[in-house]
Amino acid sequence: MLSVTILGNNSAVPAFNRHPTSQVVSHDGTNYLVDCGEGTQIQMIKYKIRRGKITHIFISHLHGDHYFGLIGLINTFSLLSHKQEMHIYAPAPLQQIIEIQLKVADNILSYPLQFHTLTEPAVLVDNEKIKISCFRTTHRIECYGFLFEEKEGKRKLLIDKVQKQEIPVSFYSSLQAGLDYITPKGKRIPNEDVTANPEKGKKYAFCADTRYDESIIPHIYGADAIYHETTYLDNMRERAVERFHSTTKQAALIARKAMVKKLLIGHFSSKYATLEQFLQETKEVFPNTELALEGVTYNIH
Amino acid sequence: MLSVTILGNNSAVPAFNRHPTSQVVSHDGTNYLVDCGEGTQIQMIKYKIRRGKITHIFISHLHGDHYFGLIGLINTFSLLSHKQEMHIYAPAPLQQIIEIQLKVADNILSYPLQFHTLTEPAVLVDNEKIKISCFRTTHRIECYGFLFEEKEGKRKLLIDKVQKQEIPVSFYSSLQAGLDYITPKGKRIPNEDVTANPEKGKKYAFCADTRYDESIIPHIYGADAIYHETTYLDNMRERAVERFHSTTKQAALIARKAMVKKLLIGHFSSKYATLEQFLQETKEVFPNTELALEGVTYNIH
Numbered sequence: 358m359l360s361v362t363i364l365g366n367n368s369a370v371p372a373f374n375r376h377p378t379s380q381v382v383s384h385d386g387t388n389y390l391v392d393c394g395e396g397t398q399i400q401m402i403k404y405k406i407r408r409g410k411i412t413h414i415f416i417s418h419l420h421g422d423h424y425f426g427l428i429g430l431i432n433t434f435s436l437l438s439h440k441q442e443m444h445i446y447a448p449a450p451l452q453q454i455i456e457i458q459l460k461v462a463d464n465i466l467s468y469p470l471q472f473h474t475l476t477e478p479a480v481l482v483d484n485e486k487i488k489i490s491c492f493r494t495t496h497r498i499e500c501y502g503f504l505f506e507e508k509e510g511k512r513k514l515l516i517d518k519v520q521k522q523e524i525p526v527s528f529y530s531s532l533q534a535g536l537d538y539i540t541p542k543g544k545r546i547p548n549e550d551v552t553a554n555p556e557k558g559k560k561y562a563f564c565a566d567t568r569y570d571e572s573i574i575p576h577i578y579g580a581d582a583i584y585h586e587t588t589y590l591d592n593m594r595e596r597a598v599e600r601f602h603s604t605t606k607q608a609a610l611i612a613r614k615a616m617v618k619k620l621l622i623g624h625f626s627s628k629y630a631t632l633e634q635f636l637q638e639t640k641e642v643f644p645n646t647e648l649a650l651e652g653v654t655y656n657i658h
Numbered sequence: 659m660l661s662v663t664i665l666g667n668n669s670a671v672p673a674f675n676r677h678p679t680s681q682v683v684s685h686d687g688t689n690y691l692v693d694c695g696e697g698t699q700i701q702m703i704k705y706k707i708r709r710g711k712i713t714h715i716f717i718s719h720l721h722g723d724h725y726f727g728l729i730g731l732i733n734t735f736s737l738l739s740h741k742q743e744m745h746i747y748a749p750a751p752l753q754q755i756i757e758i759q760l761k762v763a764d765n766i767l768s769y770p771l772q773f774h775t776l777t778e779p780a781v782l783v784d785n786e787k788i789k790i791s792c793f794r795t796t797h798r799i800e801c802y803g804f805l806f807e808e809k810e811g812k813r814k815l816l817i818d819k820v821q822k823q824e825i826p827v828s829f830y831s832s833l834q835a836g837l838d839y840i841t842p843k844g845k846r847i848p849n850e851d852v853t854a855n856p857e858k859g860k861k862y863a864f865c866a867d868t869r870y871d872e873s874i875i876p877h878i879y880g881a882d883a884i885y886h887e888t889t890y891l892d893n894m895r896e897r898a899v900e901r902f903h904s905t906t907k908q909a910a911l912i913a914r915k916a917m918v919k920k921l922l923i924g925h926f927s928s929k930y931a932t933l934e935q936f937l938q939e940t941k942e943v944f945p946n947t948e949l950a951l952e953g954v955t956y957n958i959h
Contacts, residue, residue, distance in 0.1 A: 371700050395730040396697045399672050419762040421733045429696040429726045436671050450762040457758070461720040461751040463799050498764050598744050 359384050359507050359559040359585070359657040363623065364648045368588050368602075369422040371396075372627035377422035377653060379639075380584070381406050385486050385652075390414040390430075391503055396403045398433055399402050402583060404652045409439070413482060413489075415448035417565035418500035424451065428458050435466040442469045446481050446491070448499050449474045475501050476568040478576070492576040494567035497601040502565040504576055507558035518585050559657045562617075566624065568598060569607035571614065580617045582657045584649060586624035591638050604606035605635055609642030623649035660685050660808050660860040660958040662885070664924065664950045665701040668722040669889050669903075671852060672697075673928035677952060678723035681885070682707050683806050683862060684955075688789050691715045691731075692804060692864050698727035699734055705953045710740070714790075717748035719801035725752065729759050736767040743770045746784035747792070748774045748783050749800050776802050779877070783787055795868035798902040803866045807895040808859035819852045863918075867925065869899060870908035872915065881918045883958045885950060887925035892939050906922045906936055910943030920958075926948035 360383045365376030374623055377394025388580040401408055407432075424447070434443065435528075445451070451522075452472045454570065458628045459466065466558040473481065475491055482489040491501040511533035519529070524538050532538065538546040562577040564585045577583050588602035597604045603611075603620065622635060622642050629635070632648050638645040647655065661684045664676030678695025681701075689711040691698075709731075715727045725748070736742065746752070753773045760767065774782065776792055783790040787809055792802040812834035820830070825839050825847065833839065837845040840949055863878040865886040878884050889903035898905045904912075906923070913921040921944050923936060930936070933949055940947040948956065 371703065376700075395727065396700055398868065399697055400676075401673060419759075421730055421759065421763060425726075425730045425733075432722045432726075433671050450758070450760075453754070453756055454762070456718075457755055458722065459752070460801070461749075461755070462722060472871050498762070544861055 359505065359561055359581075360654050361561060361563075361582075362403065362406065362654040363621075363651050364397055364405065364406070365392075365394050366623035366625060366649045366651055367422075368624050368626050369628040370419065373630055375625065375627075376400055378417075378624060379427070379564065381411075382563075384507060386410060387412060387486075388520075389489070389505070392423040392565075393425075393427040393430060395424045395425040395429075396588070398430045408434070408437075409441075411443075412441060413483070414446070415489075415491075415503050415563075416445065416451060417494075417502065418496060418498055419448055419454075420498065420566070423566070427451075428455060431455065431459075431466070431470065432462075434468060435464065439468045443473060444471045444473060444608070446473045448501075456507045466518065471510070475494070487530065490576075492573060494573060495570040496566045496567045496602065497596060498567070500565050500567065502541075502567070502573060502576070503563045504580070504613060505561045505563075508559070510555040512548070512552040512555050512628065515553055520598055522546050522551060524551065537582060557609045561657045564611070566601065568601045569611065571611070574601070575617045577611075577615045580615065582619040582621060582655065583612060583617050584621040585613070585622060586613055587622040587635055587639060588624050588626050588630070590634055604624055605638035606642050608613055609639045609646065612643045614647070617645070618645065619653060620646040621649040622646060630649050660806065660862055660882075661955050662862060662864075663707065663924075663955040664952050665698055665705065665707070666693075666695050667924035667926060667950045667952055668723075668925050669925050670721065671873065671928040674931055676928075677701055677924065678726070679718075679925060681864065682712075682729065682948075684711075685808060686825055686837070687711065687714065687863075688713060688787075689859070690790070693718055693724040693836075694726075694728040694731060696730075698765070699731045701952070703729070709738075710742075713742060714745045716782070716790075716792075716804050716864075717745070717752060718747065718795075718803065719797060719799055720749055720752060720755075721799065721867070722904045724867070726879045728752075729756060732760075732771065733763075733765070735769060736765065740769045743765060743772060744868070745772045745774060747774045747776055749802075749958045761771065773788070776800075791877075793874060795874060796871040796902065798870070801866050801868065803874060803877065804905070805881075806862045806864075808861070810859045810873040810937050811856040811860070813849070813853040813856050816852055816854055817860060823847050862958045865912070867902065868904060869902045870912065871905050871914070875912065875916045876914045876916060878912075881916065883920040883922060883956065885917070885922040885924060888923040888936055889925050889927050890941060891930070891935055895935045901912075906939035907943050910947065912938045912949065913944045913947070919946065921947040921948060922950040922956060
């Protein structure tokens, strides 16, 4: 099961008890942290995120509301004596920012920290369970979105048929892997007679901070869910262009053109005390929209 | 009135809803921020600290739990379009850490930021209202405490006597400044006949992170209140030495030897869920002790 838990949904200035950007993408026992605004580690405690399951951290860009909480989290992992390797994916200058802060504190981390510099569209993680890649978005400084693609699961046993054919339990995992079964008498039972196709892997995209830009569509096309920023309501289109952000209807248009199933919206400007209008305006263009609310986990299905 | 409001009283790892070190010393309409752990700006909102009244920030040392919230605060002041000059006093490397983070974000602040490098005992601020100086403490890295000395106020008018002598209201401020009054007939009314001595200026010391070290005593001697860290209970004396921190009884002993009036204790290790025993142990040696509790303002009198 692929899911995303929102830790912060606000833009830069903390307001109305909303926090800067951070979210946790969870898949099969691993937590992938996406952006890490100030206070993220406190939000993790509040929302009972298992920090020990975090092995990969993705930072979209180096505006403070997306990474000022990272150095504290790196430190805390060490104070808690973590041993597991930690992978950080971010624009290049973050490495120096981290290193200088560790150096002045005379700190040696308890675990290995691997820094990976983000570049143009690239696959960052690719294993039997998940593929994670990045794509450029259009912001005032170098900025990346992240695409999480769950790998297709195992074939599903049709247990009535499997039992009717008297296939031994010890061969079940081979069936799930797609093998045919040969009976003791030498008869071949085709795999597709006793199994069904696996569920298609789910696809989630975090579209970071960005101006309205259709060039991201090929990357997120057909996703089961995307998170797209809506810093402003629709009447602030001009300010959105100036500040390299998006409005409600722009996010909805991207979702619609990219034929995604569901849209989560966030990164709300601190000038807005309430969020109802964000939801309403976005839904006018893309009905299957939800507000990305802090502390809420959204299953991707 | 001199007072101190605690924003964070915990050591490095956030726990039990306690936050890393930060406190606000308030005097005559100005807020002086002392240390700025992660989440300080959120604590300020929670406890209704007037951010606009902060013009000076003092950072004791460059362990993250004392400064990771600073860059976010600097950023927020700019996003809120502050114009007033901001003075930061800290160990030298902090300047580079701030500058690199502003540079990668392509940020120009809306206000002038003046960085002052801390050195051996030095006067940092000295005006008609207050004198603020720093002194070294004994920690794993370069670390400073801060001493706030309120200047003596104006002389107090003894209003019955002033009126009996028929001194005009227009001369009251001269009386407060210590001048004698000459009547229209040329008679001298000595100042001390119609005024009383002003209240003595109050003195508060923030003793930062430190091992037990009597060398700080001359700096804080006779203070009306000091804040001294008690990272550990008394049975952890050995660990305290190893980690360059203090225990309850060590803090109390410093307070007693320095003849201060009141002791606030904080920087509690995250291993302790409750704080009662900190208070109890410290009071055994120095009775006028209080826990430095988050959100509480302690008047210095």
